[in-house]
Amino acid sequence: MFWKSKPLWGSKTRLKSNYDAVIIGGGLHGLATAYYLAKEHGITDVAIIEKRFIGFGGAGRNTAIVRANQRTQYNVPLYKEALDLWPVLTKELDYNLMFNNCGNLNLMHSEAAMKSARMTIATAQFHGVESHLIDAKQAKELVPALNISEDITFPIHGAMFHPPGGIVRHDAVVWGLAKGAAKHGVHIHQHTEATAIHTEGGKITGVTTSRGRIHTPRVLISAGGYSAGLIYQMLGIKLPIAVLTIQAMVTQPLKPLLDHVVSSGAYHCYANQTLKGEIATGAHMDQWPNYTTQNTAHYIKHQAEALSDWLPCLRGVKFMRIWGGLADMTPDMAPIMDGNDHIEGFYMDCGWGYFGFKSCSAVGKYMAQFMASGNCPDMLKPFNLRRYENHQLMGETAELVSYTPNN
Amino acid sequence: MNRLNQLPTLRITPSEKLSLNYRGKTVQGVAGDTVATALYANGVRVFARSLKYHRPRGLYSLDGECSNTCMDVNGVPNVRTENTLLKDGMVVKEQNVKGSADRDWLAFIDKLDWMMPAGFYYKTMHKPAAVWPVAMKQIRKAAGIGVISADYQMRGQYDEMFVKAEVTVIGGGAAGMSAALAAAESGQRVVLLESRPHLGGCFDYRVSTTAEGTPLYQRARELAKQVEQTGNIRTFKHTSMVGAYNNNLITAFQVGGATDAFTERYIEIRSDSVVVATGCIERPLIFDHNERPGVMQVGCAHRMARTYGLLPGSEAVFSVGHDLGLEAAVDLFDLGLKINCVADIREDGQNPELMLALAERKIPVLKGWVAAKAHGGKKVEKVTLSTVEGTVNRQFPCDLLVASAGLTPVTGPFILAQAKMGYDSLTGYFLPTTVPEKMFPAGRLTGVNDPAAIEASGRLAGLKAATAAGADMGNLVAAAEKAAASLPGPQRGCKLVTAPVKGRKSFICFDEDTTIKNIKQAIEMGFDVPELIKRFTSAGTGPGQGGIPGHNLPLFVAKYTASINTPVPTTVRPPLVPTFLATYAGYNHHMFKHTPLHDSQIKDGGIFRNIGVWQRARYFSDDFDCKEEILNVRNNVGILDGSTLGKFRIHGPDALKALQRVYVSDMSKLKPGRIKYSAMCNDDGCVIDDGVVVKLRENDYYLTTSSARAGQTVEWIRYHTRFDGWDFSLVNLTDAMGVINISGPNSGKVLAKVIDIDLSSEAFPFSGYQEFTLKDAIFVRAMRLGFVGELSYELHVPASYTQAVWDMLKEAGAEFGIRNFGVEAQNVLRMEKCHVILGSESEQRTNLLDLGLGFLWDRKKADAKTVGAVALRQAEKDVGRLKLVGIRMEDDNRPARDGALIVDNKVRGYVATMRKSFSTGQAVGMALVESQLADTGTRLEIFEDECNGVRLYARVVAMPFYDPKGERMKS
Amino acid sequence: MALILTCPVCGKRNGYEFRYGGEDKGPRPAEAGLTPAAWCDYVHMNKCTAGVLKEWWFHRDGCGSWFTTWRDTTKNLEVAQPEASK
Numbered sequence A: 001m002f003w004k005s006k007p008l009w010g011s012k013t014r015l016k017s018n019y020d021a022v023i024i025g026g027g028l029h030g031l032a033t034a035y036y037l038a039k040e041h042g043i044t045d046v047a048i049i050e051k052r053f054i055g056f057g058g059a060g061r062n063t064a065i066v067r068a069n070q071r072t073q074y075n076v077p078l079y080k081e082a083l084d085l086w087p088v089l090t091k092e093l094d095y096n097l098m099f100n101n102c103g104n105l106n107l108m109h110s111e112a113a114m115k116s117a118r119m120t121i122a123t124a125q126f127h128g129v130e131s132h133l134i135d136a137k138q139a140k141e142l143v144p145a146l147n148i149s150e151d152i153t154f155p156i157h158g159a160m161f162h163p164p165g166g167i168v169r170h171d172a173v174v175w176g177l178a179k180g181a182a183k184h185g186v187h188i189h190q191h192t193e194a195t196a197i198h199t200e201g202g203k204i205t206g207v208t209t210s211r212g213r214i215h216t217p218r219v220l221i222s223a224g225g226y227s228a229g230l231i232y233q234m235l236g237i238k239l240p241i242a243v244l245t246i247q248a249m250v251t252q253p254l255k256p257l258l259d260h261v262v263s264s265g266a267y268h269c270y271a272n273q274t275l276k277g278e279i280a281t282g283a284h285m286d287q288w289p290n291y292t293t294q295n296t297a298h299y300i301k302h303q304a305e306a307l308s309d310w311l312p313c314l315r316g317v318k319f320m321r322i323w324g325g326l327a328d329m330t331p332d333m334a335p336i337m338d339g340n341d342h343i344e345g346f347y348m349d350c351g352w353g354y355f356g357f358k359s360c361s362a363v364g365k366y367m368a369q370f371m372a373s374g375n376c377p378d379m380l381k382p383f384n385l386r387r388y389e390n391h392q393l394m395g396e397t398a399e400l401v402s403y404t405p406n407n
Numbered sequence B: 001m002n003r004l005n006q007l008p009t010l011r012i013t014p015s016e017k018l019s020l021n022y023r024g025k026t027v028q029g030v031a032g033d034t035v036a037t038a039l040y041a042n043g044v045r046v047f048a049r050s051l052k053y054h055r056p057r058g059l060y061s062l063d064g065e066c067s068n069t070c071m072d073v074n075g076v077p078n079v080r081t082e083n084t085l086l087k088d089g090m091v092v093k094e095q096n097v098k099g100s101a102d103r104d105w106l107a108f109i110d111k112l113d114w115m116m117p118a119g120f121y122y123k124t125m126h127k128p129a130a131v132w133p134v135a136m137k138q139i140r141k142a143a144g145i146g147v148i149s150a151d152y153q154m155r156g157q158y159d160e161m162f163v164k165a166e167v168t169v170i171g172g173g174a175a176g177m178s179a180a181l182a183a184a185e186s187g188q189r190v191v192l193l194e195s196r197p198h199l200g201g202c203f204d205y206r207v208s209t210t211a212e213g214t215p216l217y218q219r220a221r222e223l224a225k226q227v228e229q230t231g232n233i234r235t236f237k238h239t240s241m242v243g244a245y246n247n248n249l250i251t252a253f254q255v256g257g258a259t260d261a262f263t264e265r266y267i268e269i270r271s272d273s274v275v276v277a278t279g280c281i282e283r284p285l286i287f288d289h290n291e292r293p294g295v296m297q298v299g300c301a302h303r304m305a306r307t308y309g310l311l312p313g314s315e316a317v318f319s320v321g322h323d324l325g326l327e328a329a330v331d332l333f334d335l336g337l338k339i340n341c342v343a344d345i346r347e348d349g350q351n352p353e354l355m356l357a358l359a360e361r362k363i364p365v366l367k368g369w370v371a372a373k374a375h376g377g378k379k380v381e382k383v384t385l386s387t388v389e390g391t392v393n394r395q396f397p398c399d400l401l402v403a404s405a406g407l408t409p410v411t412g413p414f415i416l417a418q419a420k421m422g423y424d425s426l427t428g429y430f431l432p433t434t435v436p437e438k439m440f441p442a443g444r445l446t447g448v449n450d451p452a453a454i455e456a457s458g459r460l461a462g463l464k465a466a467t468a469a470g471a472d473m474g475n476l477v478a479a480a481e482k483a484a485a486s487l488p489g490p491q492r493g494c495k496l497v498t499a500p501v502k503g504r505k506s507f508i509c510f511d512e513d514t515t516i517k518n519i520k521q522a523i524e525m526g527f528d529v530p531e532l533i534k535r536f537t538s539a540g541t542g543p544g545q546g547g548i549p550g551h552n553l554p555l556f557v558a559k560y561t562a563s564i565n566t567p568v569p570t571t572v573r574p575p576l577v578p579t580f581l582a583t584y585a586g587y588n589h590h591m592f593k594h595t596p597l598h599d600s601q602i603k604d605g606g607i608f609r610n611i612g613v614w615q616r617a618r619y620f621s622d623d624f625d626c627k628e629e630i631l632n633v634r635n636n637v638g639i640l641d642g643s644t645l646g647k648f649r650i651h652g653p654d655a656l657k658a659l660q661r662v663y664v665s666d667m668s669k670l671k672p673g674r675i676k677y678s679a680m681c682n683d684d685g686c687v688i689d690d691g692v693v694v695k696l697r698e699n700d701y702y703l704t705t706s707s708a709r710a711g712q713t714v715e716w717i718r719y720h721t722r723f724d725g726w727d728f729s730l731v732n733l734t735d736a737m738g739v740i741n742i743s744g745p746n747s748g749k750v751l752a753k754v755i756d757i758d759l760s761s762e763a764f765p766f767s768g769y770q771e772f773t774l775k776d777a778i779f780v781r782a783m784r785l786g787f788v789g790e791l792s793y794e795l796h797v798p799a800s801y802t803q804a805v806w807d808m809l810k811e812a813g814a815e816f817g818i819r820n821f822g823v824e825a826q827n828v829l830r831m832e833k834c835h836v837i838l839g840s841e842s843e844q845r846t847n848l849l850d851l852g853l854g855f856l857w858d859r860k861k862a863d864a865k866t867v868g869a870v871a872l873r874q875a876e877k878d879v880g881r882l883k884l885v886g887i888r889m890e891d892d893n894r895p896a897r898d899g900a901l902i903v904d905n906k907v908r909g910y911v912a913t914m915r916k917s918f919s920t921g922q923a924v925g926m927a928l929v930e931s932q933l934a935d936t937g938t939r940l941e942i943f944e945d946e947c948n949g950v951r952l953y954a955r956v957v958a959m960p961f962y963d964p965k966g967e968r969m970k971s
Numbered sequence C: 001m002a003l004i005l006t007c008p009v010c011g012k013r014n015g016y017e018f019r020y021g022g023e024d025k026g027p028r029p030a031e032a033g034l035t036p037a038a039w040c041d042y043v044h045m046n047k048c049t050a051g052v053l054k055e056w057w058f059h060r061d062g063c064g065s066w067f068t069t070w071r072d073t074t075k076n077l078e079v080a081q082p083e084a085s086k
């Protein structure tokens, strides 16, 4: 066991003036799409344009929770495929993505919540995804630290237990995909910012970057939280997106305490234990557009209050670090994947909110197929942009959302 | 160990003995000790072992910048014992050791470091795939430091405090105290935060003197006295600033002292301006085995002696890069420490007086030399010094190696406040290049070291801060500027990054056992910016909050990547000091509203639930099917607390216009004294609220909303009329009025006993409205409605009288067997009538037409620009939308569970609410199904969770299920 | 962070007292002839500007007024109305 260190994702290369495809954003979705374009579709002449370093965006800031128990039938199969891909990618990329399929518990705090959980569980089971409704006692058996007394703000009625979910090492996914893409010939250009997209007669012709101009017939914008602003600024296409800052934090590292990912909608709070032993927890968003990625005093306090209620032993543990990233939210909490429609050769993959990690592997696969063929794969069709003007919100959330004035 | 008991600088009270339990034995410390100094006094040198390589670790900095002295104290993990004050009876344990910290069975792992290069996890343990789950378990076990048990209960009182100040000064050293005193001259409110239990900062333990000849420790005490005597300075000692946010919101927490009523206290300060006088910590010196027990920083060694009266060793070598190191050597020598050699990294630039003092004491000094290796296992035994270039070596025996490369400013508050940081080539510090608005640096942080200059910079910053907060300080600022300028400015800092070593055992981060070699490996693999290296090697992500590698990492990366002139600083994140969740949580308020009838509902046996912002009685017995409650309403009379209902009054010349905008119905047709049931949609046509509107008189309406919408109704109506400039007033009466609902065939009889108005269907018909006064005092609005499908009255009563009216009704109803019913019984009763509850039979994407409420929509009022109308028109003809239908199971004994799916080969809808109806004996409910399946008679296939392949079947049936003609509620 | 907004009635107040009401898109369009795309544009679509933006806010835990103000979304701070938009 001895390794020579060599660059993981290729040496720094010159920016060519021509590429078959340009991907703006070196995050999870950009890297995954490039990887599959090169590996499955033979399109290897691909440039990833990343303004900072790969993983700078949500890719390096998320809390790496993966699961496939989404609410609607359009989403479940996509997320299921993504979940199934972690072991496959670990092998293919020869990089340990450290998939810990410890299972997720989603706590329910009312009769009404139990009922909506049942619908989500039935949807999962209908699609062959394991998910069960359990009561508070069963939840406590799985998570002994849980407070199931009546004496808290939102007493726990039960939980949605989803054994195949878990956590993946988010940085490993970024680096592994970069490694895989580079191996197939993709150029990863870090510290390079895309500043304009060029079209002629309704077709994509090129991209201007801080390091020069590129000619290309295909562009994907997968710039995470920055996508919506870029798409409007570069192409004048407005999106039903609100870009918020979402926060997460970790405690000091502890010996194993939580064996599952546990989350609670009512408390706006989830917690899981990383392999390093830290309790990672989030996920508050101030409900207004905010590109700062700054954390707030309000939230770290809120989080402590919430955890004091439902995981009270953590009161004796210290927070170590809080950070923020962007969440690009849509009105129906489902992403927008579309392309070759408004402008020939232009593709977008955004609106992922806080779901863009768990989905990235499968999305890369299908977006690559989309870009290679120009035709939208069936799997992605429901995620088109026109659903909003067609009054077909997808239903990934049952409740009204509060970052738009439309409720 | 013998204490140096007579020093004037001491912060301990040697006569006051405290005891603590360590490894099962009772040992003694004294008041003022930290846990770590007390242990040190008892001969403890190894406090912990390192995470990855199991190396022994000892006291290094005294300020908690690394996890070296993290221990379990009273069951609380990861306590930084070096800055936790000792309390009598504490139980202290080592963490994460097999054996003990100084006899660690796993110490051999240190030799296996070659197996664990940077990022080795990523490259191993996944082939074959079956290995990983096993390996992962081992990793989880090995990782983590402290232990918390799942049922741990944190003891103590956690306070919170929200403070407003004009000026907040962070740091109670000489600069901070001067700043606070200067700012206080304005008369403004000044807050001073100091993380140690006492003011004084780096003056506190030093005997060197000011230009006037006052020892610095004495000067610090003079300043502290002035601060304490200044009324408008509020000093928080033992208080660590942890967060800085926009608009100068500062957060901190205070550790309670013996006489405080709190264990810890969260403090949030809204400050107009801020002075950052956090001073410097030391930049660790990187050499081989630079973290062996016995290696410690200058301030640590110096404070051990001067503050705690403990000579940290007997025979020492110093390897330092700044004058504070020389000063400490002189002073410690005078206190009895034998010093074999002082190696100063700098070739020149030393303070000549200190050089003279060293010479007088015959302490050998090597200029341009540095420690290259510490020898010894669990303790330093000797040290190899070498020239900075590594050309010549010499060895010296010692049991204490005082090592420090230089100083590094504590700029965390600036970084948190989003200052851009840049590398200053004179001092070698990262300093703010753009200072955030109304934030001012002061003291050693700016590079000055001269005591007078430190105080002067503090005074200047304090005056500027007061001015920025609105005070008129006249020409004091100009004078202070001049005074500061006349004193020595920033000094040249030592730039050495590492001793001349390969770095396999040179640690840049102690917490994560990251070596120089690891950093090189990461850089070669393409991780060439500090933020990426942190992620890849974990350097700086441990419990020490990056204090040890924070400055060295960027310097090393810059050096190694040959971009030494533009090192990129690493970021820090709040909390700057690790902070208990208990402390952040404070009092942990629960905030739910109680209705005016809350107490009586409890007395009547209500089982409560938190529903939205309210606590409501959901059941009145252990039978959660509520059979008795339901049948009593159907057959007799029930009474319900409906006070959570949203209640509003809207009046004024344009009130009607506003109603026309937000309600789908035509409210212009409403006659005074009449009620109209209607709905509000959003701009997608989706239903967000339903309720009734009562026209009280011309331009004056009373309206109700669902409980869930009450909080947003004012906002909603005003939002959708915000461009119109209409003249109306809207008042939220939700909390001002209680609501009592009495329902059932006997409800009229009960009511008749209480009031003397005509309750006949002619005088008070279904959907009618009446006002009356009870007992000449209580004004009541009464509506005859039928949510549960029986004869039913809703009484809106001023909140203060609601209980009285409730009691009258209960008394009057006694002879009819009146009894309470709760929210769940109501849910079933209304379900039998197919009256929807929004959120239960609808979701975000369900529009008015989907719910079958299209009859409420008046299409002929386009001028009103009714919210939702455009979308309803556009979506009207769409097929495939989910529509609300009534369904009945083929097997009446097997109702489907709420949330069951309607399927064929894909999902076509779901069951919203279904019950076996006690009233009709049928298993009936409502479902949302695609429009193609919505016709009456359609057979539906139902997929329930855990169904194991067994499907249930139902049919679409006409709604409602109970009393379809509405005779019971209308007659 | 501490967003502070200036309510026209109550003055400078803690940002958490307010509710965000969207990018300013002007008054409701007349209904006649509205296409689904145009309506969707008014209701859902945003510019998502990383920079200074005119927005609606509601003083929920205060006086209950709707008002517009300018905010820099890259700093999350209220700013003066930019010269260019005057």
Ligand SMILES: Cc1cc2nc3c(=O)[nH]c(=O)nc-3n(C[C@H](O)[C@H](O)[C@H](O)COP(=O)(O)OP(=O)(O)OC[C@H]3O[C@@H](n4cnc5c(N)ncnc54)[C@H](O)[C@@H]3O)c2cc1C
Pocket (backbone or CB within 6 Å): A024, A025, A026, A027, A028, A029, A030, A049, A050, A051, A052, A053, A054, A055, A056, A057, A058, A059, A060, A061, A062, A063, A064, A065, A066, A192, A193, A194, A195, A222, A223, A224, A225, A226, A230, A246, A247, A248, A282, A323, A324, A325, A326, A327, A349, A350, A352, A353, A354, A355, A356, A357, A358, A359
């Ligand atoms: C705190 C937090 C917690 C989260 N937790 C989870 C979770 O548990 N599970 C989950 O599934 N998801 C989670 N997410 C969401 C997830 O991280 C994102 O959805 C995901 O990262 C989106 O991936 P992406 O590739 O689209 O964008 P990103 O990963 O954000 O990458 C976009 C990249 O584009 C670059 N870029 C931007 N503009 C330009 C330009 N002009 N030119 C070139 N490059 C540009 C950026 O620098 C960035 O590197 C979380 C997010 C955050 C912030």
Ligand SMILES: [Zn+2]
Pocket (backbone or CB within 6 Å): C007, C008, C009, C010, C011, C059, C062, C063, C064, C065
């Ligand atoms: Zn106001």
